[in-house]
Amino acid sequence: MSLSSHLQELKKKHQNLSESVEVLQRSPATDDLEIAKLKKKKLQIKEEITRLSH
Template sequence: MSLTSHLQELKKKHQNLATTVEEMQRSPGTDDLHVAALKKQKLRIKEEISRLSAEAT
């Protein structure tokens, strides 16, 4: 897998997580621990995107 396609996949996963977190936060009775875990996963992906982007330049 090329670096560009890997970055695209990570960005897609990040966006999907962002959408999921937003939807979960809007609905009542959402498990806060699950939302927090998704936010941490989203942050790790964002950091990986930043690291890979820096390496590419």
């Protein structure tokens, strides 16, 4: 897998996590721990994107 395709895949995962977090935050019966886990994963992906981009 080339670096650019890997970055594209990471960006897609990051966007999907963002959408999932938004949906969960709008739901009244959402577990805060689940949202925190998704946000942590999202941050890890963002950090990897930044690291690979520079």
